[in-house]
Amino acid sequence: MTDPQAAIDAQTGETGGSGTGPDAESRDPRIHGRTAGEVGDLDEVIPFIGAGPGDPGLLTVTGRELVEAADLVVHAGSLVNSELLEAYCADAELVSSVGKDLEELIPLMRDAHEAGRNVVRLHSGDPAIYGAALEQMDALEHEGVPTSIVPGVTSAFAASATLRTQLTLNGVANHVAFTRPQGKTLDPDDDHIGEFVEMGDVTTCIYLGTHAIAETMDRLLAEGHDPDTPVTVVYHASWPDEDVIEGTIATIGEAVADAGYRASALVVIGDAARKTGYERSYLYGDWANRGADGEDDSPEADADESHGSDTDETLGADAGEPSGADVSEADD
Known part of the structure; x- marks a missing residue:
């Protein structure tokens, strides 16, 4: 097996490799190839799934479908609610990642994938928030194992x-x-x-x-x-x-x-x-009643119109690992 750190360095270009990180000239070629909306079959990729903050009902539909079809679920230990594992992973082998380093996790997932088993990596919260997911994904990709990300609800x-x-x-x-x-x-x-x-x-x-x-x-x-x-x-x-x-x-x-x-x-x-001292948003105020012609040259209207009805200044949108089963006290 390739040293996981060497795989990370190759991605970031730290050791003169053709990395796709900050020092690379081109974008990561995997971008758009396996998005959450088209995660592909489990026999093609190992998905890194956000389990959400704790409530099993907050696992996404895609995440649930993938864990239910998995043969091996590598999960973030007690940060993932045991009720979720019992409800959706009853037929899978469960392995906690707590206490395991990359040198143990990567061969475990790679070998299972290459043996034809459906493998899922289950992080708490959302993998993008203090999830330490990317180093695992880069190491697996370096080993020839495709990966994908399925977002979760952060704490x-x-x-x-x-x-x-x-x-x-x-x-x-x-x-x-x-x-x-x-x-x-x-x-x-x-x-x-x-x-x-x-x-x-x-x-x-x-x-x-x-x-x-x-x-x-x-x-x-x-x-x-x-x-x-x-x-x-x-x-x-x-x-x-x-x-x-x-x-x-x-x-x-x-x-x-x-x-x-x-x-x-x-x-x-x-x-x-x-929730004290907040003001009524422009979305449901003057801008909502701006006239039949829909014209309003105010800065507020420009902002609301350009961002859409759900993203004005009041409704702005948006991961130990997690808080409460999310990324609060782990490095998963």
Whole structure:
């Protein structure tokens, strides 16, 4: 087997290879070849599927069809709800990826695929958010095994649904930041949580940081941020035992410690989680009644018209691995 790191380097062009990463001159030739809408048969590819935040019902239709047809499901351990595995993977061999490195995972999936077995790689949340999926995919492709991605629902979206709010709200938050705190895999210089909070109109969603909430809030206080800034923690978003803890930068650390949570929670900083002070959107205001001729030269109308009815400033749209079974405390 080729060294997985060599496969990654080949993709990124780090060692003089014909990589398709940032240093490459051409796009990855696989782009558009196997999209989520045409994932192909399982005997052709190994799909990397987002299992969603926890609730089995939040697995996509495509994801469910693929896992039900699988012979081998390599999954993200306890970050994937066991009820989902029992409901949709009853006939498959289940292998947890927890504690396994690339040198073990890649041959496992490759050999099963080459033996004619239907193989699925099941990540929690969405593979694109702290999922560490790409290095596996590049290593498999380097071994001649095609892969594809099937998106999932990330925990930030499940958390906003639990809170019955939006991550973006007109007059409150125009932006959303998905981030993680400094620690073993993130240097202090790369921790930008304080910068996001300082912007004021950003909903900051912190993944992989349940164990470090108190330390993160202490840093924000030391940087001079308002101690009354709202912070909401959603534990196991969409799971049967989900819990919501509300507080502020000054109080949330102690509240979460008292609850005993050290993993599997998403931290949301900002007013959007409390859905307070938001303004009526232009979509359902003046622009909606702009006249029979449909003409309106206002900047707001231009923005709404160019982005579509579902993506104005109020309805903006959009992954330890995951929070609550999503990408919160893993590197899967």
